[in-house]
Amino acid sequence: MQHAIEHNHSKHAADSHDHGHHDQESMKVLGFWIFLVTDCLLFGTLFATYIVLKGHVDGGPTGKELFEIPGFVAETFILLTSSFTSGLAVLAMNKGKVNQLIGWLIVTAVLGASFVGLEINEFVNMVHEGATISTSAFLTAFFTLVGTHGLHVSVGLIWMIGLMVQLKMRGITSVTRRKITVISLYWHFLDVVWIFLFTIVYLMGVM
């Protein structure tokens, strides 16, 4: 048995030398998946709060009066498209085409930025109509939930720009590959959250 252990050990040692770096990168992706679990809970808690407080309009405007259908439909299509283009970016990465990868990331980031722009525009319009964060419990919950998603997208944009620079500097390596994998997970995740926002906040709001 002692012999077997030694055999295993030397095999393992060889593995850790050859794949040490690779293991670390895949471990970081696993950690990011778990982070997404926690982010899911974060949004889940915000959704729960929103649902509980949806009717608490305190005599102020309701969702039906405030939400503009063309606005949130446009936001939805833009964000869904950006999720698609971030998928194309990963495909380009898998083919090893760094310029194509950066190109699709730029498209993704531009779409993301237009999404954030539309959302800010929506918020500004609501505030002009007198529907501010301090108008009612419903509006506090609304701005918090939708704003948290928008903040996530904005942080993702800065992050994505940082990664494009790194790709330009270093090309596709095991490290940059992991980083792109992670941000595309993040981006798809935000898209999934938006589907729920679209359904629960906007569609059920205007119904």
Next chain:
Amino acid sequence: MYASIKSFASSFFVTGDPLIYGADVSIVLTSIAVLFVLFYFKKWGWLWREWLTTVDHKKIGIMYLFASLLMLFRGGVDALLMRTQLALPNVQFLQADHYNAVFTTHGTIMILFMAMPMMFGLFNMVVPLQIGARDVAYPFLNSVSFWLFFFGAMLFNLSFVIGGSPDAGWLSYPPLSEMSGSPGVGENFYIWGIQISGIGSLATGINFIVTILKMRAPGMKFMKMPMFTWSVFSSSIIIIFAFPILTVTLALLFIDRYMGGHLFTMDGGGFPMMYINLIWMWGHPEVYIVVLPAFGIFSEIVATFSRKRIFGYKSMVFALLSISILSFFTWVHHFFTMGSGADVNVAFAIATMAIGIPTGAKVFNWLFTMFRGRIRLEQPMMWTLAFIPCFVVGGATGVMLAVAPADYQYHNSYFLIAHFHQVLIGGVVFGYLAGIYYWWPKLFGFKLNERLGKYAFWLWNIGFYVCFMPQYALGFMGMTRRVYTYGWDMGWGPLNLVSTIGAFLMGIGFVFQVWQILYSVKYGERDTTGDPWNARTLEWSIPSPPPMYNFAVVPVVDERDSFWEDKERRDFAPAPPVPVSKLESIHMPKNSGVPIIFAACWFIAGFGFVFDWKWMAFSGLAGVGISLLVRSFTYDTDYYVPLEEVIETEKAAGRAV
């Protein structure tokens, strides 16, 4: 100019209380003394290289441990202030508002800044060693977590000399904690102090889940993991599901306070009970987060000091995991009196009582492990033995509280206070102290003095019962929590006096422990074997203190307690040294200054938000963003420890030839 400075200072600094002035003086003097020592002995470089920038889990664990002991001191002083105020009827020692601040900070500090970091300290000190790993999964993130905790704790503690402490209870229930009830900055300190350290806790949860999933020594299957590792795994799972709720809840409260929101206010359609539901959806799992690792510690200690395998390993694992799931379905028992109706209350009452089943199974397993074992009464085992009866009583009163109709009588009374102190001190504090005594020689290379430790043990234990048994009775006599004084006619005087005496006994016990640590640094029994307790798990197979890379040769495991089985096979002869040819250069992470700067930027941002100084808040946030980008652009993050260095270290420890 002078007048404006004076008016700023009088609102910025807490004034008017001689106790606080005394604290101011001692803070200034201590800071000067620390700075003097660092400059005089030219220790800045050493401090920066060896500690502030370290990513070594052992050093991070040690920093967690000492920070948490410091917080235990602060929270303990709060406790003694309260007990002094309550010792006799109509005492004028503290004013009512000061008393409110003291009970608030006592609770918050003890749970979030004492129990949590002490637990993370034990995670860090033990888990990688126990699973045969060279570090945690993300050493850099680990350092980030520590510094976030540290700066969060500093921000929270600052409130008592600057701006004013929070005083709306340890969970800051609205509407009292809203601007209408607490217009000062105290609640802002509360929110930001916890928020910053909470992000760190969440990251630690992720870190240890991945560490345990991915970094175990080859051959260590799940059902061969040591019990402490299992308990850390269960606790980390609760962390990742519970802490996001806390983050959101505090953020929502801040939105109410800072942006004029109406989530939990009394006007504008706000719904304060929503906050109370949310905070307990974190708060109840939180108590299991801190107690499960204590269970793990007891399992290790009972097995080692009974010289037997743990009884019922599989049922222990099952109990840990079922507690971690059940813990999410009990939160309403904190407010049965909310009036959510009999059906809801019954569901939560049953879920609460159900937790008693796996917990009871664990208690029996510990007892059966001891049964016919060869028990040695060393310090870790003494704390374990003290824990069992204490926790059984605490658990039984918990089941009493879980009976929803009866809870209408106990709710918010001293009966409740006695109950949760009994499980938190008897379970968590005793557990962590047992763990500290047990693993201290591993981390520091010497044992803690036995004689002083026994004094501390008996002071703590006798003090505990003297302090809290009267409180059960006081609860039945109608004394409610958070009262700052009471009249002679209530008849609560004698029992309160007894309780205060008990609290001071525990305080003296703590002083003995500090003395014990200082004394043992010089005179403690050195551990040259690496295995001072004749223990069973992998951490004891390496020298004490372990080399920076922990394991020169990654161990291979083929059974439970494999270190013990190895020792038995060679009849407890010393392990043969490893031939040099088996050694190799070792891949390790590099130190980094980013985590401490990143966390300091959070501190600046938090402080800015507390006082609504936007320039400061946003420059802090900008610093946070820049730190992240700097890290993202850093590719040179690891290195190889040269083979010669490994050989030299191992030879010096007599472990290689």
